[in-house]
Amino acid sequence: DTGVSQNPRHKITKRGQNVTFRCDPISEHNRLYWYRQTLGQGPEFLTYFQNEAQLEKSRLLSDRFSAERPKGSFSTLEIQRTEQGDSAMYLCASSHGSYNEQFFGPGTRLTVL
Amino acid sequence: GQQVMQIPQYQHVQEGEDFTTYCNSSTTLSNIQWYKQRPGGHPVFLIQLVKSGEVKKQKRLTFQFGEAKKNSSLHITATQTTDVGTYFCAGVDSGTYKYIFGTGTRLKVLA
Numbered sequence: 340d341t342g343v344s345q346n347p348r349h350k351i352t353k354r355g356q357n358v359t360f361r362c363d364p365i366s367e368h369n370r371l372y373w374y375r376q377t378l379g380q381g382p383e384f385l386t387y388f389q390n391e392a393q394l395e396k397s398r399l400l401s402d403r404f405s406a407e408r409p410k411g412s413f414s415t416l417e418i419q420r421t422e423q424g425d426s427a428m429y430l431c432a433s434s435h436g437s438y439n440e441q442f443f444g445p446g447t448r449l450t451v452l
Numbered sequence: 453g454q455q456v457m458q459i460p461q462y463q464h465v466q467e468g469e470d471f472t473t474y475c476n477s478s479t480t481l482s483n484i485q486w487y488k489q490r491p492g493g494h495p496v497f498l499i500q501l502v503k504s505g506e507v508k509k510q511k512r513l514t515f516q517f518g519e520a521k522k523n524s525s526l527h528i529t530a531t532q533t534t535d536v537g538t539y540f541c542a543g544v545d546s547g548t549y550k551y552i553f554g555t556g557t558r559l560k561v562l563a
Contacts, residue, residue: 379556387551438544
């Protein structure tokens with residue numbers, strides 16, 4: 340399968356716990372994006388990478404959130420000390436080059452109890 | 453802050469009727485992309501517009517980018533039940549180079 344994959348697909352956690360999500364982009368894509376989407380809303384930009392460099396972070400991304408793309412391939416998004424307001428769908432997308440078509444993964448649905 | 457609003461928020465149409473969603477940005481956009489998200493699914497790319505005043509067609513879908521590059525529209529002719537979903541515009545802000553997704557228009561098509 341050559342699409343974008345995300346793991347896990349669902350995560351239920353208790354408030355205060357740390358969670359980590361993984362995104363595997365399409366192999367030749369140098370750009371990788373993370374978004375958060377809540378019910379009835381459009382995806383909200385969180386951060387993006389060009390290869391292994393993190394080029395932009397949204398102000399939505401508090402210091403509890405961190406993302407990495409260590410070898411310019413897969414990426415991880417970690418949320419520390421989760422809060423109920425973090426409950427959302429976390430979407431990853433990749434693209435080849437700047438501002439081209441983004442291919443989205445199926446997302447990781449996070450529920451914080 | 454930067455905002456991209458879409459109207460209407462919801463639209464119910466009878467199968468065969470036309471549908472239009474409008475996308476309006478508070479800032480100038482370098483480009484505009486349109487995505488479709490089916491219920492329970494993820495956004496899927498439809499098209500990208502780059503030039504001021506550009507119009508593109510894909511079968512029953514017509515996309516337009518405004519002259520000032522601050523608005524866009526998607527028009528579907530003779531809707532079908534397979535058109536059901538939420539349509540999002542997404543633009544790259546020409547000042548910050550960040551992607552901003554619109555609020556989306558949810559389309560329901562009644563057979």
